[in-house]
Amino acid sequence: DRAPAGPARGARRARRAARGRPR
Structure with missing residues (x-):
């Protein structure tokens, strides 16, 4: 993804x- 480091x-x-994905 080309998004800035954030919560989302x-x-x-x-x-x-x-x-x-397992668990």
């Missing part, structure tokens, strides 16, 4: 990837 740093993308 790729939070949107992380949620989508969290689907194929």
Whole structure:
């Protein structure tokens, strides 16, 4: 992601990837 270091740093993308992540 091309976003600045923040609380929502790729939070949107992380949620989508969290689907194929163990726990």
